[in-house]
Each structure stands twice: as structure tokens, then as C-alpha cells.
Amino acid sequence: MPEPFSGPATDPAGLCTDEAVRRLATQGPNELPAPPRRGAAGLLREVLLEPMFLLLAACGAIYLALGDRHEALMLLGFVAVVVGITVVQKRRSERSLEVLRELSSPRALVLRDGRPQRVAARELVTGDLVLLAEGDRVPADLRLRAASNLAIDESLLTGESLPVAKPVAGATAPVLAFAGTLVTQGSGQGEVCATGPRSALGRIGASLRAQPAEPTPVQRETQRIVTWVAAGGLALAAALAGAWGLTRGDWLHGLLAGLTLAMAILPEELPVVLTIFLGLGAWRLAREQVLARRMPAVELLGATTVLCVDKTGTLTRNHMAVRQLWADGAARPQAADGPPGLPEAVHALLEYAVLASHRRAFDPMEQAIGEAGQHHLARTEHLHADWTLVDDYALSPQLLAMSRVWRSPDRQDLLVAAKGAPEAIVDLCHLPDAQRAHIAAQVARLAAEGLRVLGVARAIARAGALPPGQHDFDFAFVGLVGLADPLRPEVPAAIAECRAAGIRVVMITGDHPHTALAIARQAGLDGGAPPLTGPELDRLDDAALAARLADTCVFCRVQPEQKLRLVQAFRARGDTVAMTGDGVNDAPALQAAHIGVAMGARGTDVAREAAALVLLADDFGALLTAVRHGRRVFANLRKAIAFVLAVHVPIVGLSVVPLLLGWPMVLMPVHILSLQLIIDPACAIVFEAEPLEPAAMRAPPRPAEARLFDAALLWRGGVQGAGLLGLVLLAYLHGRTATGQDEVARALAFTVLVLGNLALIQANRRWAPGGGAGQPWNRAFGWISAGTALLLAVVLCVPAVGRLFAFSTPPWPLLLAGAGYALAALGWFAISGRWAARRALRPAPRPAIPPSA
Structure with a gap:
């Protein structure tokens, strides 16, 4: 373990920013050595070892053996271009992931310049004052300089499973908290004494390097299909080479034909497409303030059927203010949002509410109570800056109340202030039934206005040993505090959009039922079904709970542990569940959900580590944006794959048909490689950049088990590709019949194939009815189209280049006929697209969703 930092003690206000910057430059960042960054040479080596480029090298060797040096050099030139494109695409994807790693780095709450502020953990320096709270890493x-009921899980370093208490008061030796350990209880303040490799974690050689990413379901499916197709393609290529050699006695040209077929069949674009789609998809999400920590979440977002959201901070602003104060015995609540000054009857209520809160509050409710106290009790005897905190009793799942024990300078007895859920405070006070009913009526009235209601109580305790639990104090009920957390203005429209998309929204909150229902009505979630409370949930068996889930959209007084059961119950119904959470106890439910969503600003480190997504903006709009993006990624991925399948059909056909009909080779390796200049950018750039289909958020979610390579996609790609193959063969026969020259026929067929590829891209940019009508311009498609037209013009119009492609320039009438064949291909794609839409497998029926969902 490291020695405690022995420098001068930091000022209680923390370091100043200039000093922190100076120390950071001297000490270096607070992080362990990162894995070496893969440079351009490493990427280039990886690309050159891919099967496609090994096949190209073999083809170049055969051309040299045949004495066709120009063809070999031309092939190598195209290889250089395609390699360059591939390296750029891979580097772009890696840069996106580097940005995501920076976004996902942990943050710390520190005192700098006399105020708390969030900074990246890598910017911490020795002497910084760090504030710790439950759930922080x-x-x-x-x-440690101060601690309140602080306990830390140090199993990462010691293997000890139980959290270690960290009492600071009375300690004779420095009390340390070590990097990477987890705060499981309480709060504290500590001065940084070691960072980065000098920390305990760094000294024992622990590594924080990212583990190799597990392949996603779609990646596994794609890899399996690529393997099958590649194996089958190599077998067919060997058969073609043998048949060519046996029937024509030309084994070198037969081997060249076989390698050409292998290149035509090998769908090497698919892994590249997946890598770039998922990498850039996560990067685009990050630009929308949504951090994807696990790639499968991006795939599943479009299949979400149930969004389980909490109220505070997601549906509401998470900025609370005290609105109503009701003292025990008063006729009606007293408004607390007016000018300073309150009736004497409620002074004690606000006084004890402040005492029951942390002085340095980070919880929005405690902040609101503190602000109200400063507003109404300033310069009165009801604020006690000189009182000393003796001990506190934390909130627990068994008792939703907390108490703080104080010592006054001028009295011997201790004073205890408690606040919490009204029913918990009433229980602590052991009130008679009549008074309980009276208080419950006031709670219901405040909650019906959408207020979050807290009860407040006080007690006096003798100095000395404190009792083990809050129930042992003799509490007197003081009153109720009503706090408002207004609804975010964008929430009703967002929930209406979810309803139109077949996504059910349910609210899970710890609030009183009346408060939860009031917010639900404002948000558009009130479907008429009664809310389900946590105690009622405990009394239901699984069958009864499943019946209630059918139409219940508000769950209140729910403990974090009960969220896990709700998530499991929704999953048992066949729903794809996304759930938001921010606390330590939310982690199991976040992991159990298909998509766990943590709050970036107010969430704990534990919740963020358990979640698949992190909402950096902490609002419902960001969550809906993530759902839209998930649908867009999956839809565009299917379009790209359909294009890849369709474009490979004519390439494979033109490699096989000449053997069957006794023609010379129509496509050669140089032709296939030049087509890669269209196929790869189209898949990875054009389709990835396509916006969401206009009607995509008015369609039900796709089934979670929906496969990327399903019958509808294979049928669409096969039919489109077969039509293009037929038109290219007609163009070849047309050119051969009109001129009797194989070189002219080959040039015309290649022209139709290239233009057909562009038409295929355009046809697959939109699958919705109406095709491409009114679709926005795609700049990537514009650049690719212009570059392709220029390449085609050079190949057809410059005789020296044309000879390298084994072309002769077709006469103008044949070129116009080729344009006609390309237009016919575009028409065929439109017709086959409508057929595919009708034949597409219908998604699972939309589940019954109450009007509020």
C-alpha cells in the first residue's frame, strides 16, 4: 500500500484551478498506462492479410506468369486504392471508439476554488479534496478527512467480500481509501495522496485495460454466414478451375477464372460493414448525449417494447423546490414559495427539516430544503450553524426515513431530527389511529397536486451511548413538507411518440401514489388503471403480477430491489425491456433488463458500470433519441446487407455463365476490384448515413429475436441481383451481336453493371412505400456517384486504360442502349422492392397497450 501523501494539508476550500493544472503537468494524469494505440502500419498489415487481398496477390502472380505485366500492375494499382479506402474506414471507426472511451472515463466530485465541481478522474492531482457518496468508485x-457512516468495498484489492468501515473520528493513524474501490454506504471527504501508477491499484500491477469486446449476436451471425459462403465459394472456385482446365486445356486461365469466382463470392464487405456501422453508430449516439457502453444495446434499441423509467430527473426536471409546509395541528398548508417570512407555526417544521438534511447537500430534495431554510429562516434562531453533528441513521429499504443527531452548544441533551416518507415518519412517532388518518388525508391532498411529500419529526436524547435504531427514539411528529419537481416540457410529446411506435412507457418511482398519478396524468401516462405499490407487489405471486402488468403503467413506493422483479416479470411476458436507474441497488435490475440505462449526471458509478447505455443529459428525450437511433441502425444495416447480397449475384453469375455457355471470361479480377471501389464505400458510408425512415417511429418494434439475415432480406437481395444479372447478360449479348467483338461486349456489360450498382444503391436507400420520393440528399452517395462516373468515363474513353480492362470503346448507340438497360434495372428494383415489401415477414403483433403507455 502507498504511503500517505506527506505534503502540506490542503486548504479546506480545496486547490485552486491554476495549482491543479500545474500539479497535473508535473505529476501526469491519474490513469494507468493505456494499451498501445494501433498505428497505420498495424492497420495496413491487418488489411493486407485479409482473404480478399491474398486472392488478389495470387491473381497478380498468375498475370505475371501469363506475361500480362500491364494487367498485373493495374491490379496492384487498384489494390493500393482499395487498401487505402479500407484503412481510412477502419481508422475512422477506431477514432470513434477512442472518443467513446474518453466520454466513458470516470468522473469525480472535487472541491476546487471553494466550490464542488465534477472533473474527469484523470485530472485529479495530489492535494485535491474529493467528495465521496454511496455508489461512487x-x-x-x-x-480521509471526514466520514459519515462510510463503508468501502475493497475486494478488488484484498479479496475481502465484506465492506470495510472507515471511521475517521478518533483515529490515531491516517485512514485511507484506495483507487478502484467502491463506496457502499455513507459519505466522506478525502485528500488525494496518490494517483495513477503510484496508487495502490497501480503498485500491485492491476490493469484497467479494456477487455477484448465480445462479438455481438449480429456479428456472430454474420461471421457464421461469411464462413459458410467462403467455404462454399472456394469449393466452387476449385471446381470451376478444374472444369475450365479440363474442357479448354488452359489451366492458368482456369485457375484465374477460379480465383475470380472466389473473389466474386467472398462477402468480405459484411464484417467491415458491421464494424463501421456499430462503431459509427455508437459515436453518433454519443453526439446525442447517449453513451453506448456495450454494442449489443445499439442492436436491441430498435426492438424495445417497454421503457421502464423513473420519475425524478427523467420525466421531471430534477430541480426541486419547497412549495407547501403543513405543521401538525394547522388548518391548511402554508405556501413556501413566496417572499421571506413564514408564520411561527411552521418555523419549527422547516427548522427540523433542515437539521434532518446534510449541510453539504447533493440530493435535490435536501438542496431544496436548504434553500428554503436560507430563504425563510435567515437571521433567525432557527438556523444552527454552530451545532455539531454527533451521528446519523441512514435511510434503509426497511425504513424509508433518516435521522441526524445534533449537539447544541448550550444544552446537554442531544436533539434528533428525522425526515422521510410520511408513513415511515408516522410509524416512528407511534401515533394513534385518528391522528394517522388526519395526517394521511393531508398527505393525499398535497400529493394530488403533484408534490413529493416528506414527513418531519423530532426527538430529544440523553447524551451518551445512542440506541442502535431510529425506533428507539421518542419522536414527536412535526409536520409535512411538499416539494415540487415540474415535468419536463418535452415529455408529453415524447410519450405520445412512444405510443405511436408501439412502445409502452411505465413509470417506476418511490413517490406516494397520489404524487405519482399526478405526474403520470401530466405526462400522458394515466390509463385509468390503479397504480401498483411496492407493498402490493410483495403480496402478488408471479401469475397475479403478470395479470397486473397488462394495464398498469404507474408503479409507486417501489424499492430498488423490487425493480428487479418488475424487469423479470416484463421479460417473462416476452417484452424487450429498457430500464433507467441511478442508485447502487438499481444495478441488478439494470443488468437484468435487455438494455440498462444509467443516468450520467446524477447516477452512481455502480449504476453506470452495470448499464449498457448512459444518458449524459439525464432526460427522457435522450432515451427516445436512443430508441430512434437503434431503429435507424438496424434498418440501415439491413439495407446495406441487402445491397451486398444483390450486387454479388451478377458478379458470381458473370463468373460462372461464361463456362457454361463457352464464352470467354466476362469479368476479370481487375473488374471485380474496381467494383469494390463502389461496393465498400456504399455499404459503409452511404447506408450508414441514411436518416431514419419517415414512418419508422409509427411502426411497432421489431421482434427481439428477428434475424438480420431473414427470408425477406435474402429474397429481396436475390431477386434484385438476379434481375441485374439478366440485364447485364442481355447487354453482353447485345454488344457481341452488334459488333462481333468480345472486348466491346465486355465493356458494355461492365458499364451496365456499374450503372446498375448505382441504381441498386438508390433503390435500397428507402424501403418505405414511395421509394426515394422526397428523400434527403446523401452527400456520400453524391461523391461516390460522381467518382464512379468519372472512373467509367476514363475506362471507356481512354484507349490505353481500356486495354488494361480488356475493353474496346462501344459506339454511341450501344452506350445509349447501356443507359437504357441501367434505367430498366432501376425499374426492376422498384418493382421487386414492392414485391419484397409484400412478402416480408410480418413482425409479431403489437401487444395490447393501454392508452397511456
Whole structure:
């Protein structure tokens, strides 16, 4: 373990920013050595070892053996261009992932310039004052200066499964908290004494390098299909080479034909497409303030059928203010959002509510209570800056109340202030039934206005040993505090959009039922079904719970542990569940959901580590944006794959048909390689950049088990490709019949194939009815089309280049006929697209969703 930092003690206000910057430059960042970055040479080596480029090398060797040096050099020139495109695409994807890693780096709450602020953990320096709270990951080695019921899980370092208590008061030796350990209880403040490799974690050689990413389901499916197709293609290529050699006695040209067929069949674009789609997809999400920590979440977003969201901070602003104060015995609540000054009857209520809160509050409710206290009780005897905190009793799942024990300078007895759920406070006060009913009526009235209601109580305790639990104090009920957290203005429209998309939204909150229902009505979630409370949930068996889930959209007084059961129950119904959470106890439910969503600003480190997505903006709009993006990624991925399948059909056909009909080779390796200049950018750039289909958010979610390579996609790609193959063969026969020259026929067939590829891209950019009508311009498609037209013009019009392609320039009437064949291909794609839409497998029926969902 490291020695405690022995420098001068930091000022209680923390370091100033200039000093922190100076120390950072001297000490270096607070992080362990990162894995070496893969350079351009490494990427180039990886690309050159791919099967496609090994086949190209073999083809170049055969051309040299045949004495066709110009063809060999031309092939190598195209190889250089395609390699360059591939390396750029891979580097772009890696840069996107590097940005995501920076976004996902942990953050720490520090005191700098006398105020708390969030900074990246890598920017911490020795002497920084770090504030810790339950659920935080300790960002560096700290020497604790203050602690309140602080316990830390140090199993990462010691293997000890139980959290270690960290009492600071009365300690004779420095009390340390070590980097990478987890705060499981309480709060504290510590001074950074070691960072980065000098921390305990760094000294024992622990590595924080990212583990190799597990392949996603779509990646596994694609890899399996690529393997099957590649194996089958190589077998066919060997058969073609043998048949060519046996029937024509030309084994070198037969081997060249076989390698050409292997290149035509090998769908090497598919893994590249997946890598770039998922990498750039996660990068685009990050630009929308949504961090994708696990790639499968991007795939599943479009299949989400149920969004389980909490109220505070997601549906509401998470900025609370005290609105109503009701003291026990008063006739009606007192408004608290007016000018300073309150009736004496509620002074004690606000006084004890402040005492029951942390002085340095980070919880929005405690912040609101503190602000109200400063507003109404300033310069009165009801604020007690000189009182000393003796101990506190934390909130627990068994008792939704917390108490803080104080010592006054001028009295011997201790004063205890408690606040929490009204029913918990009433229980602590052991009130008679009549008074309980009276308080419950006031709670219902406040909650019906959409207020979050807290009860407040006080007690006096003798100095000395404190009791083990809050129930042992003799509490007196003081009153109720009503806090408002207004609904975000964009929420009703967003929930209506979810409903139109077949996505059910349910609210899970710890609030009182009346408060939850009031917010639900404002948000458009009130479907008429009664809310389900946490205690009622505990009394239901699985069958009864499943029956209630059918139409219940509001779950209130729910404990974090109960969220796990709700997620499992929704999954048992066949739903694809996304759930938001921010607390330590939310982690199991976040992991159990198909898509766990953590709050980036107010969430704990534990919740963020358990989640697949992190909402950096902490609002419902960002979550809906993520759903839209998930649908867009999956839809565009299918379009790209359909294009890849369709474009390979004529390439394979033109490699096989000449053997069957006794023709010379129509496509050679140089032709296939030049086509890669269209196929790869089209798949990876054009389709990835396509916006969401206009009607995509008015369609039900796709089934979670929907396969990327399903019958509808294979049928669409096969029919489109077969039609293009037929038109290219007609163009070849047309050119051969009109001129009697194989070189002219080959040039015309290649022209129709290239133009047909562009038409195929255009046809697959939109699958919705109406095709491409009104679709926005895609700049990537524009550049690819212009570059392709220029390449085609050079090949057809410059005789020296044309000879390298084994072309002769067709006369103008044949070129016009080729344009006609390309237009016919575009028409065929439109007709076959409509057929494919009718034959497409219908998604699972939309589940019954109540009007509020």
C-alpha cells in the first residue's frame, strides 16, 4: 500500500484551478498506462492479410506468369486504392471508439476554488479534496478527512467480500481509501495522496485495460454466414478451375477464372460493414448525449417494447423546490414559495427539516430544503450553524426515513431530527389511529397536486451511548413538507411518440401514489388503471403480477430491489425491456433488463458500470433519441446487407455463365476490384448515413429475436441481383451481336453493371412505400456517384486504360442502349422492392397497450 501523501494539508476550500493544472503537468494524469494505440502500419498489415487481398496477390502472380505485366500492375494499382479506402474506414471507426472511451472515463466530485465541481478522474492531482457518496468508485488513493457512516468495498484489492468501515473520528493513524474501490454506504471527504501508477491499484500491477469486446449476436451471425459462403465459394472456385482446365486445356486461365469466382463470392464487405456501422453508430449516439457502453444495446434499441423509467430527473426536471409546509395541528398548508417570512407555526417544521438534511447537500430534495431554510429562516434562531453533528441513521429499504443527531452548544441533551416518507415518519412517532388518518388525508391532498411529500419529526436524547435504531427514539411528529419537481416540457410529446411506435412507457418511482398519478396524468401516462405499490407487489405471486402488468403503467413506493422483479416479470411476458436507474441497488435490475440505462449526471458509478447505455443529459428525450437511433441502425444495416447480397449475384453469375455457355471470361479480377471501389464505400458510408425512415417511429418494434439475415432480406437481395444479372447478360449479348467483338461486349456489360450498382444503391436507400420520393440528399452517395462516373468515363474513353480492362470503346448507340438497360434495372428494383415489401415477414403483433403507455 502507498504511503500517505506527506505534503502540506490542503486548504479546506480545496486547490485552486491554476495549482491543479500545474500539479497535473508535473505529476501526469491519474490513469494507468493505456494499451498501445494501433498505428497505420498495424492497420495496413491487418488489411493486407485479409482473404480478399491474398486472392488478389495470387491473381497478380498468375498475370505475371501469363506475361500480362500491364494487367498485373493495374491490379496492384487498384489494390493500393482499395487498401487505402479500407484503412481510412477502419481508422475512422477506431477514432470513434477512442472518443467513446474518453466520454466513458470516470468522473469525480472535487472541491476546487471553494466550490464542488465534477472533473474527469484523470485530472485529479495530489492535494485535491474529493467528495465521496454511496455508489461512487474511489477515483484515486485518498487520505480521509471526514466520514459519515462510510463503508468501502475493497475486494478488488484484498479479496475481502465484506465492506470495510472507515471511521475517521478518533483515529490515531491516517485512514485511507484506495483507487478502484467502491463506496457502499455513507459519505466522506478525502485528500488525494496518490494517483495513477503510484496508487495502490497501480503498485500491485492491476490493469484497467479494456477487455477484448465480445462479438455481438449480429456479428456472430454474420461471421457464421461469411464462413459458410467462403467455404462454399472456394469449393466452387476449385471446381470451376478444374472444369475450365479440363474442357479448354488452359489451366492458368482456369485457375484465374477460379480465383475470380472466389473473389466474386467472398462477402468480405459484411464484417467491415458491421464494424463501421456499430462503431459509427455508437459515436453518433454519443453526439446525442447517449453513451453506448456495450454494442449489443445499439442492436436491441430498435426492438424495445417497454421503457421502464423513473420519475425524478427523467420525466421531471430534477430541480426541486419547497412549495407547501403543513405543521401538525394547522388548518391548511402554508405556501413556501413566496417572499421571506413564514408564520411561527411552521418555523419549527422547516427548522427540523433542515437539521434532518446534510449541510453539504447533493440530493435535490435536501438542496431544496436548504434553500428554503436560507430563504425563510435567515437571521433567525432557527438556523444552527454552530451545532455539531454527533451521528446519523441512514435511510434503509426497511425504513424509508433518516435521522441526524445534533449537539447544541448550550444544552446537554442531544436533539434528533428525522425526515422521510410520511408513513415511515408516522410509524416512528407511534401515533394513534385518528391522528394517522388526519395526517394521511393531508398527505393525499398535497400529493394530488403533484408534490413529493416528506414527513418531519423530532426527538430529544440523553447524551451518551445512542440506541442502535431510529425506533428507539421518542419522536414527536412535526409536520409535512411538499416539494415540487415540474415535468419536463418535452415529455408529453415524447410519450405520445412512444405510443405511436408501439412502445409502452411505465413509470417506476418511490413517490406516494397520489404524487405519482399526478405526474403520470401530466405526462400522458394515466390509463385509468390503479397504480401498483411496492407493498402490493410483495403480496402478488408471479401469475397475479403478470395479470397486473397488462394495464398498469404507474408503479409507486417501489424499492430498488423490487425493480428487479418488475424487469423479470416484463421479460417473462416476452417484452424487450429498457430500464433507467441511478442508485447502487438499481444495478441488478439494470443488468437484468435487455438494455440498462444509467443516468450520467446524477447516477452512481455502480449504476453506470452495470448499464449498457448512459444518458449524459439525464432526460427522457435522450432515451427516445436512443430508441430512434437503434431503429435507424438496424434498418440501415439491413439495407446495406441487402445491397451486398444483390450486387454479388451478377458478379458470381458473370463468373460462372461464361463456362457454361463457352464464352470467354466476362469479368476479370481487375473488374471485380474496381467494383469494390463502389461496393465498400456504399455499404459503409452511404447506408450508414441514411436518416431514419419517415414512418419508422409509427411502426411497432421489431421482434427481439428477428434475424438480420431473414427470408425477406435474402429474397429481396436475390431477386434484385438476379434481375441485374439478366440485364447485364442481355447487354453482353447485345454488344457481341452488334459488333462481333468480345472486348466491346465486355465493356458494355461492365458499364451496365456499374450503372446498375448505382441504381441498386438508390433503390435500397428507402424501403418505405414511395421509394426515394422526397428523400434527403446523401452527400456520400453524391461523391461516390460522381467518382464512379468519372472512373467509367476514363475506362471507356481512354484507349490505353481500356486495354488494361480488356475493353474496346462501344459506339454511341450501344452506350445509349447501356443507359437504357441501367434505367430498366432501376425499374426492376422498384418493382421487386414492392414485391419484397409484400412478402416480408410480418413482425409479431403489437401487444395490447393501454392508452397511456
